[in-house]
Amino acid sequence: xxxxxxxxxxxxxxxxxxxxxxxxxxxxxxxxxxxxxxxxxxxxxxxxxxxxxxxxxxxxxxxxxxxxxxxxxxxxxxxxxxxxxxxxxxxxxxxxxxxxxxxxxxxxxxxxxxxxxxxxxxxxxxxxxxxxxxxxxxxxxxxxxxxxxxxxxxxxxxxxxxxxxxxxxxxxxxxxxxxxxxxxxxxxxxxxxxxxxxxxxxx
Ligand code: MN3
Numbered sequence: 001x002x003x004x005x006x007x008x009x010x011x012x013x014x015x016x017x018x019x020x021x022x023x024x025x026x027x028x029x030x031x032x033x034x035x036x037x038x039x040x041x042x043x044x045x046x047x048x049x050x051x052x053x054x055x056x057x058x059x060x061x062x063x064x065x066x067x068x069x070x071x072x073x074x075x076x077x078x079x080x081x082x083x084x085x086x087x088x089x090x091x092x093x094x095x096x097x098x099x100x101x102x103x104x105x106x107x108x109x110x111x112x113x114x115x116x117x118x119x120x121x122x123x124x125x126x127x128x129x130x131x132x133x134x135x136x137x138x139x140x141x142x143x144x145x146x147x148x149x150x151x152x153x154x155x156x157x158x159x160x161x162x163x164x165x166x167x168x169x170x171x172x173x174x175x176x177x178x179x180x181x182x183x184x185x186x187x188x189x190x191x192x193x194x195x196x197x198x199x200x201x202x203x
Pocket of ligand 1: 026031081163165167168
């Protein structure tokens with residue numbers, strides 16, 4: 001069973017004006033699709049294709065060496081984008097409540113400090129990559145990955161991520177990554193992030 005392109009849980013124009021419909025259409029329909037196709041090609045004929053992409057990326061070092069770099073790049077792209085779509089949504093934004101809100105306060109002081117540190121991680125990632133809020137062994141952390149590397153490969157559990165590849169924002173924002181990141185906060189789906197966090201807590 002090869003990897004599939006997940007259906008976007010909202011319309012391409014649902015994240016306007018923060019993220020424009022054309023960017024979403026190309027990002028999901030072309031970029032994410034290409035990662036799916038290339039990951040499938042990289043693992044063709046192996047049992048790895050029957051596993052969830054999370055497992056494949058968590059066990060990347062066990063993937064045969066001659067296929068590993070392709071899986072790192074394209075399998076990472078499959079997984080990272082699948083997470084990215086779900087942690088955004090229409091009528092979203094604001095601040096997390098409940099257990100997640102408390103955990104963020106306890107790890108970063110308050111929400112504003114968290115937001116500032118996460119924004120800094122998104123802006124300071126040189127070139128293509130991602131900024132993440134992850135759950136480590138016992139605490140929440142902000143981290144960055146280059147290219148399509150996944151925190152899952154480092155044993156971390158992704159809760160929230162932002163894609164800072166230029167393809168994620170160039171049509172509307174051109175080189176103005178700070179404007180993209182600022183607008184992106186308005187589409188963060190904290191309910192989804194909280195659900196991810198709840199799973200970590202009960203695991
Ligand atoms: Mn992307």
